[in-house]
Amino acid sequence: MAETLANRLKERRGELGLTQAELAERVGVTRKTVNTVENGVFTPSATLAIKLAAALGVTVEQLFWIER
Amino acid sequence: MNKRSVSETAEALSWRRARALPALAVIFLAQQASYLNMPAQPDRPVDHLKIGAWLVLSIVLLAGLATGGAWFRPRAVRELVNDESTRAHRQASLVYGFWAAMAAAIALYIINMVEPVSGREAVHVMVSAAIGVALIRFGMLERRALKDG
Numbered sequence: 001m002a003e004t005l006a007n008r009l010k011e012r013r014g015e016l017g018l019t020q021a022e023l024a025e026r027v028g029v030t031r032k033t034v035n036t037v038e039n040g041v042f043t044p045s046a047t048l049a050i051k052l053a054a055a056l057g058v059t060v061e062q063l064f065w066i067e068r
Numbered sequence: 069m070n071k072r073s074v075s076e077t078a079e080a081l082s083w084r085r086a087r088a089l090p091a092l093a094v095i096f097l098a099q100q101a102s103y104l105n106m107p108a109q110p111d112r113p114v115d116h117l118k119i120g121a122w123l124v125l126s127i128v129l130l131a132g133l134a135t136g137g138a139w140f141r142p143r144a145v146r147e148l149v150n151d152e153s154t155r156a157h158r159q160a161s162l163v164y165g166f167w168a169a170m171a172a173a174i175a176l177y178i179i180n181m182v183e184p185v186s187g188r189e190a191v192h193v194m195v196s197a198a199i200g201v202a203l204i205r206f207g208m209l210e211r212r213a214l215k216d217g
Contacts (some may be wrong), residue, residue: 025075033153036200036213043155 006067009038012056027051078148081138086214088205096129097200103192111212122192129199133162133206157209165202172197 013023024034027048036042037052044052053060076186102118136150136158150158176185 021075021079028148029077029151030075030082030148030152032079032210033151034211036153041213042156045152048152 002068004040004067005043005064006040007064009034009052009056009063012058012063013038016056018056023055027053029053054067074142074144074148075144077141078151079095081145081149082154082210083214085137086207086210089203089210092129093200093203096125096155096203097196099125100192100196119188122196124196126199129203133158133165133199133202153213154210157206157213160209161202161206164205165198166202169194169198 013020018026020034020038021031024031027034028051029048033042033044033048034052037044037048049060049064053063056063099122103122136154138144138146138149141149173190176190176193179185180190
């Protein structure tokens with residue numbers, strides 16, 4: 001069975017009242033990259049996942065998990 | 069340049085690139101029609117000029133695909149325009165380009181059994197197919213990524 005990387009990026013971003021562009025600026029990527037990660041279209045590198053988690057004040061495990 | 073303007077510039081450049089790439093690919097591939105009428109051994113100056121123009125354009129487009137472009141922008145903008153997802157899109161499009169070149173090579177191999185194909189013609193078709201397909205794929209991936217959200 002295929003495994004996918006699910007995330008609660010949008011939810012957490014919403015809790016903090018951040019736009020995609022603001023989060024993108026905090027982690028040093030474009031809004032497009034944040035958008036594709038949120039939609040599950042793009043699987044981020046470990047580096048970006050750690051940066052996103054740090055910017056949103058959660059651990060990587062709280063932000064991303066594997067769905068089977 | 070402040071941080072806000074760097075991200076805004078990168079966003080605008082990403083949009084421009086996503087819109088321009090498919091158009092550029094269509095123009096590039098449409099241009100190839102003019103080479104079909106060329107003799108197998110071109111000797112007129114205009115033929116050499118055409119081949120030279122094609123070669124220069126191909127090298128520029130290949131360099132754009134390999135580096136992501138934005139060469140004349142500040143480093144901060146260039147890095148942001150070629151961030152993680154863009155690099156992934158470029159890699160994926162280069163894979164498509166590779167397979168397009170392989171398909172063109174196999175087709176030329178078969179055609180050559182019936183009708184002789186010169187080395188120049190074969191290289192021309194393979195390079196054009198690879199660049200054209202890679203440009204279209206890169207543009208499609210970028211547009212899709214920019215649109216949703």
